[in-house]
Amino acid sequence: MSPYQEQLNINTSATSVHNYFKTAISVDCVIFGFEDNVIKVLLIKCDHPDFKGKWSLLGDLVRPDEDIDTACYRILNERTGLENVFLEQVHTFGAVSRHPAGRVITTAYYSLVNAGHYQLKTLANGLHWHPVHEIATLAFDHKNILDTCYHTLQKKIQEEPIVFNLLENKFSLRELQNLYEAILGVKLDRRNFRKKLFSAGLLVDTEEMESDVPHRPGKLYTFDQQKYDKLRRKYIGGFDL
Amino acid sequence: MSPYQEQLNINTSATSVHNYFKTAISVDCVIFGFEDNVIKVLLIKCDHPDFKGKWSLLGDLVRPDEDIDTACYRILNERTGLENVFLEQVHTFGAVSRHPAGRVITTAYYSLVNAGHYQLKTLANGLHWHPVHEIATLAFDHKNILDTCYHTLQKKIQEEPIVFNLLENKFSLRELQNLYEAILGVKLDRRNFRKKLFSAGLLVDTEEMESDVPHRPGKLYTFDQQKYDKLRRKYIGGFDL
DNA sequence: GCAAAAGTGTTCACATTACACCCATGG
DNA sequence: CCATGGGTGTAATGTGAACACTTTTGC
Numbered sequence: 001m002s003p004y005q006e007q008l009n010i011n012t013s014a015t016s017v018h019n020y021f022k023t024a025i026s027v028d029c030v031i032f033g034f035e036d037n038v039i040k041v042l043l044i045k046c047d048h049p050d051f052k053g054k055w056s057l058l059g060d061l062v063r064p065d066e067d068i069d070t071a072c073y074r075i076l077n078e079r080t081g082l083e084n085v086f087l088e089q090v091h092t093f094g095a096v097s098r099h100p101a102g103r104v105i106t107t108a109y110y111s112l113v114n115a116g117h118y119q120l121k122t123l124a125n126g127l128h129w130h131p132v133h134e135i136a137t138l139a140f141d142h143k144n145i146l147d148t149c150y151h152t153l154q155k156k157i158q159e160e161p162i163v164f165n166l167l168e169n170k171f172s173l174r175e176l177q178n179l180y181e182a183i184l185g186v187k188l189d190r191r192n193f194r195k196k197l198f199s200a201g202l203l204v205d206t207e208e209m210e211s212d213v214p215h216r217p218g219k220l221y222t223f224d225q226q227k228y229d230k231l232r233r234k235y236i237g238g239f240d241l
Numbered sequence: 242m243s244p245y246q247e248q249l250n251i252n253t254s255a256t257s258v259h260n261y262f263k264t265a266i267s268v269d270c271v272i273f274g275f276e277d278n279v280i281k282v283l284l285i286k287c288d289h290p291d292f293k294g295k296w297s298l299l300g301d302l303v304r305p306d307e308d309i310d311t312a313c314y315r316i317l318n319e320r321t322g323l324e325n326v327f328l329e330q331v332h333t334f335g336a337v338s339r340h341p342a343g344r345v346i347t348t349a350y351y352s353l354v355n356a357g358h359y360q361l362k363t364l365a366n367g368l369h370w371h372p373v374h375e376i377a378t379l380a381f382d383h384k385n386i387l388d389t390c391y392h393t394l395q396k397k398i399q400e401e402p403i404v405f406n407l408l409e410n411k412f413s414l415r416e417l418q419n420l421y422e423a424i425l426g427v428k429l430d431r432r433n434f435r436k437k438l439f440s441a442g443l444l445v446d447t448e449e450m451e452s453d454v455p456h457r458p459g460k461l462y463t464f465d466q467q468k469y470d471k472l473r474r475k476y477i478g479g480f481d482l
Numbered sequence: 483g484c485a486a487a488a489g490t491g492t493t494c495a496c497a498t499t500a501c502a503c504c505c506a507t508g509g
Numbered sequence: 510c511c512a513t514g515g516g517t518g519t520a521a522t523g524t525g526a527a528c529a530c531t532t533t534t535g536c
Contacts, residue, residue, distance in 0.1 A: 022305060023264070023265070023266055023303065023305060024264070025264050025266060025335070025346050062264065062335065062346075064263060064264060064344055065337060066337065067335055067336045067337055068333065068335030068346060069335070089332060089333065091330060092309065092330065092333040092348045094266070094303065094308055094309030094310070094312075094348065095308045096306060096307065096308055103305055105266050105303075105309060107333045107335065172515090173515085173516095174514075174515080189499075189500075189501085190514095190515090190516090191500095191501085191516085191517070191518085192498075192499065192500085194516080194517085195498095195518095196497095196498090199497095210515095213507080213508085213513090213514085214507085214508055214509075214512090214513070214514090215506085215507060215508070215512075215513040215514045215515075216505070216506040216507045216508090216513075216514060216515050216516085217506080217507065217508095217514095217515080218514080218515055218516085219515090219516095413488090414488085414489095415487075415488080430526070430527075430528085431487095431488090431489090432489085432490070432491080432527095432528085433525075433526065433527085435489080435490085436490095436491095437525090454486095454487085454534080454535085455485085455486075455487090455534085455535055455536075456485075456486040456487045456488080456533080456534060456535070457486075457487055457488050457489085457532070457533040457534045457535085458487095458488080458533080458534065458535095459487080459488055459489085460488085460489095
């Protein structure tokens with residue numbers, strides 16, 4: 001029997017778990033934005049000596065008195081000033097040597113924000129938007145985390161209409177299509193794209209038009225989140241509250 | 242500025258993280274099996290005083306020197322004796338008060354095993370297969386964890402052919418269909434089901450038949466995992482290694 | 483010969499794809 | 510008037526759903 005055996009099965013014994021492991025837990029936040037028709041992610045300078053000059057994701061240790069979801073919101077808010085943003089847990093990375101400072105298990109989240117709409121709260125530590133496709137390496141295992149989150153994003157936008165979080169409140173169909181194409185890395189047929197989007201019945205014509213474009217302006221739409229939430233509830237829960 | 246501020250940003254400073262938080266990390270393993278045409282899950286008696294008489298999932302603290310994936314394999318192996326089983330991370334539950342013994346953040350995995358094929362290594366602590374649909378409550382937040390994993394399973398089997406992990410090596414189409422129906426909670430059309438499965442081209446006729454059935458015996462098939470892995474690589478990676 | 487499940491094909495509705503022309507605006 | 514992208518419809522193809530009868534075995 002292993003030396004740990006007597007302390008095993010935390011769920012079946014009253015063993016105190018305080019002071020048992022010297023393992024820290026952190027969250028890392030992959031914050032996606034869409035700017036200049038390119039998907040970007042918020043990066044910060046990493047000044048850990050082992051990764052001098054590398055960029056890293058936004059992350060922090062989880063405080064003893066906060067939920068991990070809350071921790072992630074806190075980080076995001078501290079850096080961007082944004083609230084009520086799309087934020088979703090993706091995966092937990094727990095390899096023993098993933099962090100040179102010690103055992104740090106990290107839970108990765110991704111977030112979708114409107115990059116153009118607001119100013120970053122602070123540009124300290126080199127905080128900036130970095131094109132996802134121009135990132136070859138990152139500090140720690142952050143490239144791996146980024147790739148995992150990006151893949152999750154690609155899959156998710158084909159299942160649920162979450163891309164609107166990356167756009168202004170009002171947007172043209174062209175912007176929306178550019179966004180899908182940027183994330184998925186494919187070209188889409190414009191007519192079929194329109195048909196599909198409209199048939200979902202979740203776009204509302206604002207009666208406004210684009211301006212300042214060097215060609216025929218397109219209509220501007222908003223996403224009907226309420227209607228989507230209702231539809232969704234019907235599908236998932238079965239009844240209408 | 243918060244009192245934690247100076248210790249923030251583990252990814253950007255050389256702060257030692259040892260001894261910083263009194264937070265433990267555990268893994269909980271939702272081990273699914275298929276028996277008597279019903280989906281079951283391995284449960285164990287919970288003797289934490291706050292949940293006397295309740296059942297709980299199999300879980301354990303992660304050791305300081307093991308990856309969290311490894312920890313999960315270890316638990317599974319200790320209890321079932323199985324190796325090389327399907328095991329996948331689902332979600333990390335990190336609410337502050339989810340565990341009465343202290344701050345325990347847990348990462349949930351689900352596993353698919355062939356329940357009939359082998360004997361449980363030990364029946365100590367009331368280890369047993371419990372029908373998923375007869376579980377109303379569990380200790381801690383384990384009901385929530387179970388529901389999350391079950392939902393993930395339902396979604397996943399519609400995307401990837403992982404259900405074979407729950408069956409014997411050789412199986413009839415009827416067994417396979419029963420399994421899908423049990424997990425998804427729907428009735429499927431037998432003819433369409435066959436068409437779909439065969440069109441995927443991943444079932445191999447073993448030239449054997451069922452025996453001991455009180456009706457016309459069906460053919461037995463195996464799942465062509467190698468062929469699937471190749472197809473998958475083509476789709477995902479683009480090239481054939 | 484009867485009960486019970488295996489095995490098999492066709493039709494229909496719907497969704498996805500491919501594809502080409504005219505229109506509105508800015509310059 | 511020209512360049513640029515906005516806006517629209519139709520035909521072909523593929524996919525999923527519905528559906529009934531004959532066959533094989535155990536009893």
